[in-house]
Amino acid sequence: MKSQNEPTEARAGASGGEPEYIGFWVRFIASVIDSILVLLIVYPLMSFLFGWDNLVSGNVNPGVSLFFELVLPAIAVIIFWIYRSATPGKMIMGAVIVDAATYEKPSNGQLIGRYFAYYVSMLPIFLGFIWVGFDKRKQGWHDKLAGTVVIRKS
Numbered sequence: 001m002k003s004q005n006e007p008t009e010a011r012a013g014a015s016g017g018e019p020e021y022i023g024f025w026v027r028f029i030a031s032v033i034d035s036i037l038v039l040l041i042v043y044p045l046m047s048f049l050f051g052w053d054n055l056v057s058g059n060v061n062p063g064v065s066l067f068f069e070l071v072l073p074a075i076a077v078i079i080f081w082i083y084r085s086a087t088p089g090k091m092i093m094g095a096v097i098v099d100a101a102t103y104e105k106p107s108n109g110q111l112i113g114r115y116f117a118y119y120v121s122m123l124p125i126f127l128g129f130i131w132v133g134f135d136k137r138k139q140g141w142h143d144k145l146a147g148t149v150v151i152r153k154s
Contacts, residue, residue: 019103020152022095024133027150030089037088038073074115081111086153096153100139106148114146 043055046068050060080087085096085105097114099106106114121128121141128141137149 018137019154021138022090022093022150022152023138024130026093026095027090027129027132027138030087030093030095033089033092034077034087038076042068042072078112078115081106081114082108090150094153095150097148097150100137100143100147100149103149103151106146110146110148114142114148117142117145120145 046060046065047055050064054060077087081097084091085098090096097106097111098104099110121131132138132140132143139149143149
C-alpha cells in the first residue's frame with residue numbers, strides 16, 4: 001500500500017519518473033509577481049473608492065482596509081488555485097499545484113487548507129517557506145499539511 005506522499009505512476013514525469021518539483025527561488029519569484037499584481041489592483045481600487053488622501057493618511061476604516069488587503073486577495077488566490085491550479089505568478093513560472101500522492105488536481109478542500117496553512121509556514125520566521133529549499137520534494141509546510149506539491153507544468 002502506498003503512503004500519501006508516494007507518487008503514483010499515473011502522472012509521473014515525462015520519462016516515467018517523478019516530475020520536476022519547483023524549488024524555493026522559482027516559487028519566491030512567483031510570489032513577488034503575485035504581490036506586485038495585488039498591489040497594482042488593490043491600491044488603485046482603494047484609492048478610487050476612498051480617495052488617495054484618505055488612503056495615504058490612514059483614514060480608511062481598518063475593517064474595510066483589512067477586507068481589501070487580506071480577504072479579497074485570499075479569495076482571489078483560492079479561486080485561481082481552484083480553477084487554474086496556480087496563481088498568475090506560478091503560471092508565468094510554468095508551475096502548478098497538484099496532489100502529492102496522485103499528481104492530479106487537488107481537491108478544493110486541500111487548496112483552501114493549503115491557503116490557511118500558509119499561516120503555519122509564516123509563524124516561525126517563515127521557516128515553513130524556507131523549508132522548500134531543503135525538502136526532497138520541494139514541499140513547504142503548507143504543502144505537507146495540505147498534501148500538495150508544486151511541479152513544472154507539462
